[in-house]
Amino acid sequence: MKKLLTFIIIVIIAVLGTVFTLTQTGHLKGVGLSAPIELSMRDSLLFNGKVIKVTNTDKETPLNCTLSVSTTSGDMSKKHSFRLHPGAFYEIGMVEMQWNFKSGEKASIKTEGYLLPTTIQIP
Numbered sequence: 001m002k003k004l005l006t007f008i009i010i011v012i013i014a015v016l017g018t019v020f021t022l023t024q025t026g027h028l029k030g031v032g033l034s035a036p037i038e039l040s041m042r043d044s045l046l047f048n049g050k051v052i053k054v055t056n057t058d059k060e061t062p063l064n065c066t067l068s069v070s071t072t073s074g075d076m077s078k079k080h081s082f083r084l085h086p087g088a089f090y091e092i093g094m095v096e097m098q099w100n101f102k103s104g105e106k107a108s109i110k111t112e113g114y115l116l117p118t119t120i121q122i123p
Contacts, residue, residue: 062083065111069099080096102122
């Protein structure tokens with residue numbers, strides 16, 4: 001059993017290392033660990049809360065993204081999907097997804113073709 005577990009861990013590390021290396025060298029465009037996005041925030045102009053700004057830092061590839069958010073207590077959650085054009089940004093707030101981002105909440109963006117979500121905590 002111990003040998004099997006060791007083998008599985010080695011295979012997982014090898015696969016992740018290969019994906020990471022190929023992504024960094026440009027051989028696997030659009031596939032990798034973390035999406036080429038930046039997250040920032042601003043105060044909402046219309047409501048008492050925040051707006052999340054998502055920027056696609058890749059100048060060539062469009063991204064299909066899904067933002068997930070839940071209340072700090074976890075009793076409510078919501079998702080919002082959007083397409084992010086190369087080099088463009090998209091702002092998400094009350095108008096786009098009927099969610100008023102409040103202090104303490106975490107928003108997570110999963111991008112198609114990437115393994116890890118990008119997360120931001122609302123200050």
